[in-house]
Amino acid sequence: MKKILTTPLSDEDIRDLHIGDVVYLTGRLVTCRDVAHRRLIELKRSLPVDLDRLAILHAGPIVRPLPDDRFEMVSIGPTTSMRMEKFEREFIRQTGVKMIIGKGGMGPETVAGCQEFTAVHAVFPGGCAVLAATQVEEIEGAEWRDLGMPETLWINRVKAFGPLIISIDSHGNNLFADNKATYNERKIPIVERISEQVRFIS
């Protein structure tokens, strides 16, 4: 059965999650990427959306404008989360956001932030932008539109948004860091074995 979390997320919801868990999200999900992070942390501007206990998505969507200042989500795939690594710990502290969704892993600063302020990082499968768009029920608002379509903070009401794979939990674990260590370890004997079979220069 699908495990579905609903916003606002409680600390208890978050503490229950461990790396490798698969969950789905229902409620409010706000897109937030490079410039929004920089404005809050470096330029010290306050965010136009209250993210307390909500979830953010590192993504730059394709949105189709509809009449009466409404919008339709066409395509919303996750972007590489690592670009936000240098801001995320402070971002979690200031906003109270509970779930950060993106692509690929994040680093030790985010791990520290997730542990200190009880939050998680999760990945949505990269390249699955249309699937994600079909899980957006409605775009409820758009803030900081001066940033252009990809960087605007799109406020989405989502239903069973996922799969979301927990990559950093609130207990100090980092799935991608663990995996990378495993891959590098496995690599050494394999390269040696292949090397013996490709001595074409002799």
Next chain:
Amino acid sequence: MDTVSVKPSPAETLTDVMARFTAYIGKRLPNDVSDKLAQLRAKETKALAKTVYDSMAENQEAAKRLNRPSCQDTGIIQYFIKAGAKFPLLGELEDILRDATLAATKAGPLRHNAVETFDEKNTGTNTGRSIPWLDWEIVPDDDGATIDVYMAGGGCTLPGAAKVLMPGEGYEGVTKFVFDVITSYGVNACPPLLVGVGVSSSAEMAARLSKKAILREVGSHNANPNAAKMETLLEDGLNEIGIGPQGLSGNSSVMGVNIENSARHPSTIGVAVSTGCWAHRRGRIRINADLSYDILSHKDAVL
């Protein structure tokens, strides 16, 4: 009143075909790639990896149903042309492909991905200096043209690397280079990847061949027996690492490894790696002299 029907010029006809083909490949994966993904999905035993493969399949279904580009990153547009020296529109082809990119950008719609370097401005049209990127090969006794269209997304372009090795490092050095690139940078490039390896003389020669390699069909082999053996060794070895879809670990890492090669200087081995992501959006079309065409990469495609 008489109606005057203006027949489109040959250049207009071909522009229209190429625009529609370019937009089309952003929505449907080529047969070899979707077959391979279906195979990997069926063989996968890890629950997490299965979930990801399921999402990929659902996404491609949704892209088809809603007629939308399957990934939001529709890349930098590249055309790899094998043109007959007697192809009637040879001289016009460059303009035709640029116009086709402009039209596909509107019709797709394709994301605006062409940023002028140094000016650092997005042109908003997917065209710019040398973009779309054209790669030419001229075939002497031919009056048609075969064109590969490729959408080079950001994530799958990032791992690209080239290096010139000393011959003492041998094919052992080539092996290490490929593994280092894939384990360091492959994880974020949306695996399972199609890995292209160029083995040549200098950096740019190897780099071009590595890109040509990922235009070759998944599962095809280099004609040289040693190169073909190395393709299989690298493929099996990378799969043993078990990077899995999206780097979340699984039974495989790659859709395959394709090697393209040339002769080299006695003192150098040029090696390069290019990667295609699971959403490896490329298409091959054969244009005949009378401008009729056959789509070779996607059976049953209707433009």
